[in-house]
Amino acid sequence: MEKFTNHTGRVAPLRNSDVDTDQIIPASYLKRVTRTGFEDGLFAAWRKAVPDFVLNRPEYEGATILVAGRDFGTGSSREHAVWALRDYGFRVVISPRFGDIFRGNSLTAGLLTVVADADVVERLFARAEADPASEVTVDLGKRTIEAGDIHAAFELDDYTRWRLMEGLDDIGLTLRHAEDITGFEVQRPSWRPVTTSR
Amino acid sequence: MARTLAAKIWQEHVVRQASGEPDLLYVDLHLVHEVTSPQAFEGLRLAGRTVRRPDLTIATEDHNVPTTGAGEPIADLVSRTQVETLRRNCEEFGVPLYPMGDAAQGIVHVIGPQLGLTQPGMTIVCGDSHTSTHGALGALAFGIGTSQVEHVLATQTLPMDPFKTMAVTVRGQLPDGVTAKDVILAVIATIGTGGGQGHVIEYRGDAIEAMSMESRLTVCNMSIEAGARAGLVAPDETTFGYLKGRPFAPSGDDWEIALASWRELRTDDDAVFDKEVEIDATRLEPFVTWGTNPGQGAPLGGEVPDPASFDDDGRRTAAEKALAYMDLRPGTPLRAVTVDTVFLGSCTNGRIEDLRAAAGVLAGRRVAGGVRMLVVPGSMQVKEQAELEGLDAVFTAAGAQWRSAGCSMCLGMNPDQLGPGERSASTSNRNFEGRQGPGGRTHLVSPQVAAATAVVGRLAAPADLS
Numbered sequence: 001m002e003k004f005t006n007h008t009g010r011v012a013p014l015r016n017s018d019v020d021t022d023q024i025i026p027a028s029y030l031k032r033v034t035r036t037g038f039e040d041g042l043f044a045a046w047r048k049a050v051p052d053f054v055l056n057r058p059e060y061e062g063a064t065i066l067v068a069g070r071d072f073g074t075g076s077s078r079e080h081a082v083w084a085l086r087d088y089g090f091r092v093v094i095s096p097r098f099g100d101i102f103r104g105n106s107l108t109a110g111l112l113t114v115v116a117d118a119d120v121v122e123r124l125f126a127r128a129e130a131d132p133a134s135e136v137t138v139d140l141g142k143r144t145i146e147a148g149d150i151h152a153a154f155e156l157d158d159y160t161r162w163r164l165m166e167g168l169d170d171i172g173l174t175l176r177h178a179e180d181i182t183g184f185e186v187q188r189p190s191w192r193p194v195t196t197s198r
Numbered sequence: 199m200a201r202t203l204a205a206k207i208w209q210e211h212v213v214r215q216a217s218g219e220p221d222l223l224y225v226d227l228h229l230v231h232e233v234t235s236p237q238a239f240e241g242l243r244l245a246g247r248t249v250r251r252p253d254l255t256i257a258t259e260d261h262n263v264p265t266t267g268a269g270e271p272i273a274d275l276v277s278r279t280q281v282e283t284l285r286r287n288c289e290e291f292g293v294p295l296y297p298m299g300d301a302a303q304g305i306v307h308v309i310g311p312q313l314g315l316t317q318p319g320m321t322i323v324c325g326d327s328h329t330s331t332h333g334a335l336g337a338l339a340f341g342i343g344t345s346q347v348e349h350v351l352a353t354q355t356l357p358m359d360p361f362k363t364m365a366v367t368v369r370g371q372l373p374d375g376v377t378a379k380d381v382i383l384a385v386i387a388t389i390g391t392g393g394g395q396g397h398v399i400e401y402r403g404d405a406i407e408a409m410s411m412e413s414r415l416t417v418c419n420m421s422i423e424a425g426a427r428a429g430l431v432a433p434d435e436t437t438f439g440y441l442k443g444r445p446f447a448p449s450g451d452d453w454e455i456a457l458a459s460w461r462e463l464r465t466d467d468d469a470v471f472d473k474e475v476e477i478d479a480t481r482l483e484p485f486v487t488w489g490t491n492p493g494q495g496a497p498l499g500g501e502v503p504d505p506a507s508f509d510d511d512g513r514r515t516a517a518e519k520a521l522a523y524m525d526l527r528p529g530t531p532l533r534a535v536t537v538d539t540v541f542l543g544s545c546t547n548g549r550i551e552d553l554r555a556a557a558g559v560l561a562g563r564r565v566a567g568g569v570r571m572l573v574v575p576g577s578m579q580v581k582e583q584a585e586l587e588g589l590d591a592v593f594t595a596a597g598a599q600w601r602s603a604g605c606s607m608c609l610g611m612n613p614d615q616l617g618p619g620e621r622s623a624s625t626s627n628r629n630f631e632g633r634q635g636p637g638g639r640t641h642l643v644s645p646q647v648a649a650a651t652a653v654v655g656r657l658a659a660p661a662d663l664s
């Protein structure tokens with residue numbers, strides 16, 4: 001995983017709440033067996049059907065920070081939603097609240113999701129709408145969002161922050177504790193089911 | 199200290215705890231399907247890793263599979279590749295697989311309980327948000343993403359922070375014609391699609407205790423639609439009766455040992471939940487959705503709401519967008535909404551009890567002209583059982599299509615889809631834009647309402663039929 005320390009970029013303002021992962025990437029794009037190349041699926045239905053959808057507007061081309069309304073990434077667990085955002089070029093998503101599974105997926109896959117107060121999000125919308133070329137800096141080390149006169153702190157637990165900043169792979173970290181896992185397995189009740197024999 | 203059921207199961211599965219780090223949680227059962235696993239297996243291969251416990255893992259084919267002509271190769275080449283990739287991966291890594299055509303194949307959340315693999319007190323994960331379904335048997339079950347699938351394959355554990363807990367107590371007796379589906383739609387409309395965020399919901403109260411296992415599965419299934427990580431019902435005699443004799447349930451002496459352990463699985467009387475909600479079952483009615491998220495629902499006797507009636511800005515804008523997409527006008531009685539398609543199936547309502555309930559309504563009646571109705575059993579075993587009971591004959595005599603097991607029209611990934619602008623009454627769990635096919639419009643309903651709607655051609659309850 002690539003290390004994440006801080007990121008400065010332009011904002012695409014998505015003024016919708018309840019953006020479920022079926023909207024982020026429709027099911028027809030989930031048939032692939034690769035982990036990259038999902039950018040064409042990102043918001044595919046809206047990009048096709050809504051001419052003034054934010055990603056169709058030239059002034060937001062090249063934006064790397066997506067700011068969205070409340071409850072972004074609800075619904076289906078598809079990690080493809082994170083991959084589509086990442087492959088399209090987004091590094092950060094800011095919203096007042098995220099779907100739990102989407103949030104977990106993003107932080108595992110190195111897309112930084114930032115929970116910000118609704119009024120901070122509103123100000124970020126207004127700024128990006130007034131001046132699409134304006135930039136925002138998200139600093140993971142300091143856990144801050146900086147944009148003109150907007151200075152906001154955000155929360156992220158130390159462990160996740162450390163993992164993102166070091167670009168560490170979760171599996172590698174867990175395998176350091178392989179002995180603990182084996183120890184646990186020895187004590188598991190023997191009547192728990194196994195799938196290989198009935 | 200008094201603990202909730204969720205906390206008890208969690209603590210029993212902590213492999214390692216260290217301050218400032220997430221708990222390392224052991225996974226008792228890992229369910230795998232074709233859509234969210236290929237990249238995980240590929241990751242293992244690239245890192246030279248193996249599946250730590252293939253004997254705690256099962257795979258099935260459900261999302262992509264066509265529900266007609268079982269056994270023939272899948273016509274859509276991309277879907278076929280995905281299914282074949284799963285078969286190769288299971289073969290290479292030694293994971294047991296229930297492929298299309300197998301007598302036990304079906305939707306992953308239908309076959310787990312049916313095989314008796316889902317048991318009280320277990321931790322269960324799957325790369326699918328509706329893993330919450332399995333909580334109906336008193337298991338802590340939650341959906342994960344593909345990176346986590348890879349993590350569980352490699353280590354049989356997950357680093358996780360404990361969930362918060364929420365009690366949803368449903369008191370009183372459900373009125374006639376009101377089902378588990380109506381209960382959960384009402385719960386979601388009450389607490390909102392984000393209301394359960396970060397929580398495990400434990401469903402309790404006499405209405406839940408009185409429910410069959412299949413109804414509890416329906417309730418827990420849609421916990422994710424309230425934003426919750428998992429749903430949970432404390433195991434009781436209904437649970438034990440359901441499990442006894444199933445292929446993977448403990449037997450002989452093991453059954454007695456397991457039973458003694460399962461009987462301990464209750465929330466302590468003085469345990470405190472982070473959130474509590476009460477629902478009065480006696481006041482519930484058949485519930486349907488009018489919008490594009492499962493929280494946008496109302497009693498069938500009601501009407502399409504006026505967005506202006508919401509004082510919250512976000513909810514008002516969301517309702518305006520939803521009505522535009524759904525092509526509905528405020529004030530329209532829900533019973534006046536006509537449909538083109540009725541879908542009976544999915545991991546929410548594709549079990550035998552659901553098919554029986556719908557067949558009970560359809561017996562001796564006909565699906566309205568111009569309406570297509572798909573009946574898709576949740577598993578091949580449900581299909582077999584339904585055919586044994588003659589339910590298939592009831593459906594086909596009514597003019598409905600009788601299909602093979604799969605996710606079918608729950609999501610637009612296989613040939614069963616809505617066309618642009620088509621409207622469905624669907625027993626599935628998500629009415630998101632385009633979920634059942636690009637441009638399709640979905641009203642979520644119970645199996646009984648689905649059947650009555652098919653007969654009338656408009657949203658209707660069995661009581662509306664003469």
Ligand code: SF4
Pocket residue numbers: 260261305306307326328544545546604605608609626627
């Ligand atoms: S039936 Fe629908 S919700 Fe259930 S697993 Fe299949 S696609 Fe997901």
